[in-house]
Amino acid sequence: MKKLSFFLIFTILLACNKEQVYQNPYLENVSFSIQVNMDLPEYALLKYANNSVLIRNVGIKGVLVFNTGTSYTAFEASDPNHYPSDCSTMQPNQFTCQCPCENNTYSLFTGQLTQGSGQYSLKPYRISRNGQILYISN
Numbered sequence: 119m120k121k122l123s124f125f126l127i128f129t130i131l132l133a134c135n136k137e138q139v140y141q142n143p144y145l146e147n148v149s150f151s152i153q154v155n156m157d158l159p160e161y162a163l164l165k166y167a168n169n170s171v172l173i174r175n176v177g178i179k180g181v182l183v184f185n186t187g188t189s190y191t192a193f194e195a196s197d198p199n200h201y202p203s204d205c206s207t208m209q210p211n212q213f214t215c216q217c218p219c220e221n222n223t224y225s226l227f228t229g230q231l232t233q234g235s236g237q238y239s240l241k242p243y244r245i246s247r248n249g250q251i252l253y254i255s256n
Contacts, residue, residue: 199236
């Protein structure tokens with residue numbers, strides 16, 4: 119019984135420590151790493167809770183960055199429920215973002231689809247903060 123308990127706990131710990139892999143047939147994996155200085159005027163809104171910014175020319179269609187009030191989230195700006203196109207770059211709107219092609223709406227807190235249709239949530243990117251600098255990467 120002790121061996122079984124140890125094995126279960128060990129398996130659970132391994133599963134919890136593994137980084138989740140985001141699999142989506144519509145969005146390719148692109149490697150990037152950027153630094154966002156919130157002291158610059160174009161990113162100053164990120165200093166305040168419940169504000170979001172679209173950073174273009176990184177990722178596939180850009181990166182949506184959101185200040186949750188206690189942390190930051192970063193997601194791919196291309197709608198995850200169809201192939202990237204001229205209209206698939208989502209526009210941030212405070213707590214959500216919306217795709218102009220499909221009118222799919224997603225939460226910037228969780229990345230989950232809140233309105234529209236599709237099976238995929240937003241593609242998350244790693245984000246960390248050191249002072250007024252945000253580090254975002256895939």
